[in-house]
Amino acid sequence: MRVWQSAFAPPGVELSPQSADLVLVFGSVDIFDSPGFATRLTAAYPDAIAVGCSTAGEIAGDSVLDGSCIATAIRFGKGTAVTATEAGIASADDSQRAGEALGDALTARPGLSGVLLFARGVGVNGSALIDGLSSRLPSGVPVSGGLAGDGGAFVRTLVLGPSGVSDGRAVAVGLYGDAVHLGLGSVGGWEPFGPARKVTKAVGNLLLQLDGEPALNVYKRYLGDYACDLPASGLLFPFELLNGNHDSVGLIRTILGIDETAGGLILAGTVEEGFYLRLMHASTDGLVDGAEQAGAIAAAASAGTMGNDTTDETAGDRLALLTSCVGRKLVMGDRVEEEVQAVADRMGPGTVLAGFYSYGEIGPMRDLVDCRLHNQTMTVALLTER
Template structure:
């Protein structure tokens, strides 16, 4: 397995910039970039001209990750040539949020199943129920197939996000990359680093990922009470104050939910994924140091593969809310992960509207918010 990476800082002469990647004839190319790279056909056309034999997948971001650095307004392109692994790609159009589960089903059915080991999925970051999407996908994949990935972002605007796949760049399409073979090696880690403030509140009314009531009161009213002056900046300020989901027995689920939208008339909050209808929600906040510690915890569970032949690739998907909290120190969480991986892997990734991954070994794939999620990929 060979990995090569480049960073585009402008959209001029993309063909020439891609020449080093074309020389290695990659099997898979992952593209994470700012929205303007996807809003015109130039990048997609150049990728198809220069890399005609490669599977190409990507999405828009709230910040691009390459090596130990976090970039803005750039495009990180990572090319992978496998020795023993084959790759397939599928996509599916999502009609609206209610179509999320069915879209996941269609996506899983579009991927060939024979020999499928893992799926890397990139979804739209607005008008989507991420947990329903994952549920639909997983229910229609062969047993034992792992899923990771993330939801596209648009710099925290929550207006229009992009994915890149067989149809080119689109704002209404989910993309899934299938990895096939017995010699692919994958490791996963995910952790948050947020702390609670205020009591747990009982979910008294919700429909899927729309929260209407907490403790018998309108959910938006309760939320604004805690946010104080930050409430005037909703929904964007909701990235700084996610919910942690608790079970009916007040047990931690280690799953967080970010606010995607608010409805002043109905007093509701639209969250990035489904809510436990009989559970509790607790408001969270954090500091830069706690978030960096959380990123380190995610990386500790993903040791570099001792039997790796050739290069390794670490895919980092972190939440836009974490980036907003950390500000200029956002690179420190990426550095923390890179240091723990010990320089053994090429690092690529992005800041997202939702992270898809496994929180602990042999755990189920879930939609996460406000986490650092790490996937390490190699071949034996």
């Protein structure tokens, strides 16, 4: 397996064709939306499957970029195969069905070892999408990826798949064979505050009542001066999901919007009535520590699968795919690169880092293999070949 990375050249620059099996592309909405973008990618990587999404920031090496486009090319060794399939998501109500369709397509071929999933970041129920996909996959198949961003605007996000660029789609990459391996880690680093409050009314990802009171009223009361900046300030104060015993279940939910008429909060993923929610906040040091833990968990999960170190300084023999939340980026500000560097410190020589800041991360729940939609985490997928 060989991995290499480059900034995707602007229009008008002649591109030399390169041979690759898979190209992961993360960039700004403006670049994804530029005329001929997908066509130029095909010319640059004529034999490769090209997938990716728009972002709220791009990760390349140990740097965080904005307004760029980074292409990470992968050429697998013998025995590993890769496919890509896509499904339309016209609205959030289509999410479950889209996930099921992706899963059916991926399992039509035997030997599935891992899945990378990228989907629109607005107008989607990420939890339902992943539930639909997981319901069709064999037990134990790891899934990672994330929901697209648009620089924090939450208006229009884009996904790149086999049929080009779209604002209403999800794309899944299937990795096949005994040699390929995905080691996953997903950690937050946020701290809870305030009491746990019971979800007394919710419909999908619309949280309507906490302890019998309109959820928006409760949230505004706790935010104080930050309430006037909703929904943007919701990225700074997500919810931790608790079970009936008030124990954390390992999921965080970000507020993506508000419904003033219903007095509700629109969350990035679903919540169920009867569970409890507690507000969270974070410091930069706490988030960096969480990112380091995620890198360590992913590296440990891949122990024994790593190939020989490469001597080529521009390439590697394994890929660390980093998906972090835009809310973490807002909290850390100018120190945001510290969390990427913390992950890099946990990766072995020959590891190429790529990824993006998202509107939802896809990764495991604590020590379980089963994947869920996360918010406010650093999620790391370490891709290796035996």
